[in-house]
Amino acid sequence: MRVEGEGGGAGVPAGGSGETVVFRVRRYDPESGVGPYYQEYEVPYRPGMTVLDGLLHILREVDQTLSLRYSCRQKICGSCAMLINGRERLACETQVAEVGRTVTMEPLPHLPVIKDLVVDVEPFLDKMKASMPYLIPRSDSENIRVPPEEFERYRVASDCIWCAACYSACPAAYSNPYYLGPAALGQLFRFEVDSREDPSVKPLRLVIADDDCAGVWRCHQAHACSEVCPKHINPGELIAELKREVLRARISGRI
Amino acid sequence: MERHGVLVVGGGLAGLRAAVEAKLSGADVAVLSLVYPMRSHSVAAQGGINAALGNADPTDSWERHAFDTIKGADYLADQDAVEEYARDAIERVLELDRWGVPFSRTEDGRIAQRPFGGAAFPRTCYAADHTGHAVMHTLYQQSLRLGITFYDERVALKLVKEGERVVGVVAMNLRTGELESYAARAVVMATGGAGRIYARTTNSHHSTGFGMALAYWAGAPLEDMEFIQFHPTTLYGTNILISEAARGEGGVLLNNRGERFMARYAPEKMELAPRDIVARSIYREVLEGRGFEGEYVHLDITGLGEDRIMERLPQIWELALKFAGVDARYEPIPVQPGHHYTMGGIDTDKHGRTEVPGLYAAGECACVSVHGANRLGGNSLLECVVFGKRAGESASSDAASASDPPSGPFEEAEREVEAWIGRLVERGGEERAENPYHLRAEMQRVMWEKVGIFRDEEGLSAAVAELKSIRKRYWEGAGVRSGGKTFNVALYDALATGGMIDVALAVASGALARRESRGAHYRTDYPRRDDENWLKHTLARFTPDGPVLEYRPVVITRWPPRERKY
Ligand SMILES: Cc1cc2nc3c(=O)[nH]c(=O)nc-3n(C[C@H](O)[C@H](O)[C@H](O)COP(=O)(O)OP(=O)(O)OC[C@H]3O[C@@H](n4cnc5c(N)ncnc54)[C@H](O)[C@@H]3O)c2cc1C
Ligand code: SF4
Ligand code: FES
Numbered sequence: 141m142r143v144e145g146e147g148g149g150a151g152v153p154a155g156g157s158g159e160t161v162v163f164r165v166r167r168y169d170p171e172s173g174v175g176p177y178y179q180e181y182e183v184p185y186r187p188g189m190t191v192l193d194g195l196l197h198i199l200r201e202v203d204q205t206l207s208l209r210y211s212c213r214q215k216i217c218g219s220c221a222m223l224i225n226g227r228e229r230l231a232c233e234t235q236v237a238e239v240g241r242t243v244t245m246e247p248l249p250h251l252p253v254i255k256d257l258v259v260d261v262e263p264f265l266d267k268m269k270a271s272m273p274y275l276i277p278r279s280d281s282e283n284i285r286v287p288p289e290e291f292e293r294y295r296v297a298s299d300c301i302w303c304a305a306c307y308s309a310c311p312a313a314y315s316n317p318y319y320l321g322p323a324a325l326g327q328l329f330r331f332e333v334d335s336r337e338d339p340s341v342k343p344l345r346l347v348i349a350d351d352d353c354a355g356v357w358r359c360h361q362a363h364a365c366s367e368v369c370p371k372h373i374n375p376g377e378l379i380a381e382l383k384r385e386v387l388r389a390r391i392s393g394r395i
Numbered sequence: 396m397e398r399h400g401v402l403v404v405g406g407g408l409a410g411l412r413a414a415v416e417a418k419l420s421g422a423d424v425a426v427l428s429l430v431y432p433m434r435s436h437s438v439a440a441q442g443g444i445n446a447a448l449g450n451a452d453p454t455d456s457w458e459r460h461a462f463d464t465i466k467g468a469d470y471l472a473d474q475d476a477v478e479e480y481a482r483d484a485i486e487r488v489l490e491l492d493r494w495g496v497p498f499s500r501t502e503d504g505r506i507a508q509r510p511f512g513g514a515a516f517p518r519t520c521y522a523a524d525h526t527g528h529a530v531m532h533t534l535y536q537q538s539l540r541l542g543i544t545f546y547d548e549r550v551a552l553k554l555v556k557e558g559e560r561v562v563g564v565v566a567m568n569l570r571t572g573e574l575e576s577y578a579a580r581a582v583v584m585a586t587g588g589a590g591r592i593y594a595r596t597t598n599s600h601h602s603t604g605f606g607m608a609l610a611y612w613a614g615a616p617l618e619d620m621e622f623i624q625f626h627p628t629t630l631y632g633t634n635i636l637i638s639e640a641a642r643g644e645g646g647v648l649l650n651n652r653g654e655r656f657m658a659r660y661a662p663e664k665m666e667l668a669p670r671d672i673v674a675r676s677i678y679r680e681v682l683e684g685r686g687f688e689g690e691y692v693h694l695d696i697t698g699l700g701e702d703r704i705m706e707r708l709p710q711i712w713e714l715a716l717k718f719a720g721v722d723a724r725y726e727p728i729p730v731q732p733g734h735h736y737t738m739g740g741i742d743t744d745k746h747g748r749t750e751v752p753g754l755y756a757a758g759e760c761a762c763v764s765v766h767g768a769n770r771l772g773g774n775s776l777l778e779c780v781v782f783g784k785r786a787g788e789s790a791s792s793d794a795a796s797a798s799d800p801p802s803g804p805f806e807e808a809e810r811e812v813e814a815w816i817g818r819l820v821e822r823g824g825e826e827r828a829e830n831p832y833h834l835r836a837e838m839q840r841v842m843w844e845k846v847g848i849f850r851d852e853e854g855l856s857a858a859v860a861e862l863k864s865i866r867k868r869y870w871e872g873a874g875v876r877s878g879g880k881t882f883n884v885a886l887y888d889a890l891a892t893g894g895m896i897d898v899a900l901a902v903a904s905g906a907l908a909r910r911e912s913r914g915a916h917y918r919t920d921y922p923r924r925d926d927e928n929w930l931k932h933t934l935a936r937f938t939p940d941g942p943v944l945e946y947r948p949v950v951i952t953r954w955p956p957r958e959r960k961y
Contacts, residue, residue, distance in 0.1 A: 169879060169881065171879055171881055187720055188632050188718075188720040189720075190633070190717075190718060193632075199832075199884060200830075204823075204875060204885035205877040206885075207884050209430075210600055211430050211434045211436070211599045211600055211601050212434070212436065212438060212439050212599045213599070213635070213718075214439060214633070214718065215717070216439050216525065216527075216528055217430075217435070217438050217439070218433060218434065219430065219431075219434045232718075233717045254881060254882055255879075256882075258882050265431075269539060274539050274540040275494060275495030275533075275536065275537075277494060277495075284505075285503065285504030285505065286498075287500075287504050288500045288504070291497065291498075291499070291500050295497060298497040298522075298529065299528075302433050336492070
């Protein structure tokens with residue numbers, strides 16, 4: 141018995157059945173002076189194979205010029221979001237069998253392409269950073285107690301893996317360069333409801349959320365974010381909750 | 396050239412904790428990392444982080460935590476370090492709570508704690524089943540709050556020295572392909588574990604051990620590298636971890652004849668026997684022809700029924716479906732053992748200092764040692780924050796009195812790295828060039844088959860010889876078939892492979908020399924622990940002809956070695 145090195149998956153006899161699938165990859169290399177084009181690869185298929193397995197097979201065995209990002213291969217690091225057959229997905233959690241015998245892979249839309257499937261995520265990160273995605277600790281935070289109900293409020297929002305799938309899918313973020321977008325507003329909400337934070341910071345968060353150009357009111361409720369989020373966070377709903385927080389704060393005169 | 400007081404290489408949990416500490420103590424600190432910090436392997440940790448908070452059982456204490464760690468380590472841990480580690484743990488975890496980690500809670504709002512393998516008390520604090528993600532993101536968030544400088548998507552390729560002292564690194568910017576020099580008064584390595592030197596591992600694709608190789612090449616010894624933890628149940632295909640929970644809830648292991656084979660190896664505990672025993676049993680079945688093609692066995696949870704599976708094991712059900720296309724409600728999950736944790740690493744003291752001036756290390760790439768021959772679950776995230784903090788502290792206080800490095804050594808180092816890259820790319824144009832991915836795969840196969848779960852003299856000697864020949868083929872014949880500058884993944888992988896081979900050699904050589912079985916190191920030809928001759932740490936020093944081994948006694952304070960029985 142022979143153990144292969146990390147192939148599609150470590151120790152997996154590749155494509156024993158002789159079956160193959162077609163991977164259509166959108167290629168672009170800024171050094172070449174040639175515009176983007178699609179390249180097709182025939183990839184040996186095995187049951188259980190993911191799209192990332194197929195891409196790594198191409199990189200290692202067929203075409204070393206391919207560029208992509210990947211790290212954890214278990215949908216927790218957020219590296220591998222891309223357009224797969226027209227939809228934002230994580231390559232590592234997508235079964236080839238689930239998307240069909242021809243798989244088309246393109247870089248995330250609405251972000252500048254660096255090369256092939258690698259996009260420049262800085263514009264997305266800038267929006268994340270603008271939402272103050274960090275807790276500012278209270279000065280009196282000895283003996284912390286967090287009621288389980290409060291934990292429930294931010295539990296889901298803190299699952300975000302910063303993959304940018306929602307940002308890429310959001311029509312409002314596309315048409316308005318100032319709009320913070322679903323993930324960033326989700327983070328704003330996540331910290332807003334966390335009582336471990338210095339209470340004097342809360343109004344500032346709500347002011348950011350209330351910003352006319354960048355904030356919650358720019359959300360058109362297209363819910364594209366919630367459809368594509370691989371962590372089932374439902375950012376659309378978090379934005380709706382944040383809107384309610386903002387309105388309450390306005391009425392009570394806190395902001 | 397960029398200049399900083401403290402440069403942290405690696406943006407995982409240990410790196411960020413070091414950076415935060417350095418920043419808080421007033422140093423000018425920057426983090427240089429191959430991936431954006433939140434893409435680091437640390438986010439994959441699931442189970443939790445240990446600290447004797449006593450929230451679930453008030454009689455727990457840091458002393459008990461220390462003892463469990465030492466016993467788990469099969470007495471190879473340095474007890475002075477473990478004592479300080481278990482004591483620091485409490486404050487480090489409470490601090491994480493103040494910084495915003497979304498910990499799961501008890502009814503009265505304190506951090507919830509659960510039982511974990513090898514611990515006598517429920518001591519593991521957790522954030523649902525993605526503690527690593529929660530802690531990592533919180534540290535990244537705090538780094539943003541503190542305004543720490545990040546150099547993302549840069550890979551360190553060489554530690555630069557002036558005389559005996561490390562004064563910075565030469566790195567490649569993945570986005571531009573350019574080499575960049577980073578000078579620093581102190582350099583902290585926090586580059587993670589070496590799982591990818593094995594064909595099967597639960598670790599991320601970037602857990603290559605490359606950072607260990609950089610330190611090793613720069614003169615720092617690697618400690619206890621032969622101690623590799625194998626997890627019994629990883630998903631066939633991608634080797635994603637399938638946690639003990641599946642067996643805890645009543646999942647059974649079956650071979651290709653449908654037999655519940657654990658009855659042969661651990662008739663009482665069956666599937667719930669300790670990790671190493673289950674791993675050996677599965678692999679024994681496979682070696683004796685009772686596994687399935689591809690070397691796996693079945694983990695069958697169908698007996699639990701649909702409702703219980705969806706209620707108690709939804710994550711495992713989802714993992715099997717998404718990553719192996721298996722619906723665990725109706726079919727068994729294919730599983731096999733795989734590398735899980737690298738106990739050894741860059742030799743450091745309790746404060747993160749290596750023996751090379753200017754060089755520090757923390758996290759899975761380092762070896763203090765607190766894990767000895769076997770790490771307990773929940774102890775490595777803790778190691779990252781305890782020793783990350785300490786390394787950050789030492790680095791910034793030493794940096795305050797050090798002087799700024801000159802630029803001369805950087806020019807020379809850049810030329811060396813350029814030559815390395817040049818050779819790889821040039822040879823890529825030749826028909827007969829060796830594909831670095833194939834060399835890597837060969838190394839991974841040798842490591843898995845001969846330096847894996849079962850080891851013996853014959854296999855280990857063969858492994859050392861084969862690794863040496865792979866090493867030679869790499870340096871004399873490897874070529875990358877991709878010459879572009881922009882985001883050249885294949886080039887990065889080829890460079891890392893050079894480091895991985897030397898790390899693999901250190902593991903194999905240490906294992907060959909150690910004629911005993913201890914913790915995770917299992918020699919079929921020396922099945923007993925031998926305290927008389929082997930209660931000592933292995934130190935491997937780099938030479939181009941292979942590692943030179945030295946030994947150092949284990950520090951014993953108050954717990955004399957006893958037989959490790961659970
Ligand atoms: C599936 C799984 C589950 C686990 N669960 C638990 C658990 O429940 N509890 C627990 O305590 N432990 C657990 N562990 C172990 C724990 O996750 C790791 O030991 C820990 O996260 C290691 O962190 P680190 O900061 O040392 O390294 P990493 O998180 O691996 O970070 C390494 C960093 O170094 C960078 N890097 C590497 N090489 C270079 C280079 N040459 N140049 C620049 N940058 C570089 C990378 O980009 C990365 O940012 C688990 C491990 C696995 C695999
Ligand atoms: S909200 Fe969901 S889709 Fe958006 S970045 Fe976070 S995990 Fe990704
Ligand atoms: S590789 Fe980490 S999310 Fe896909």
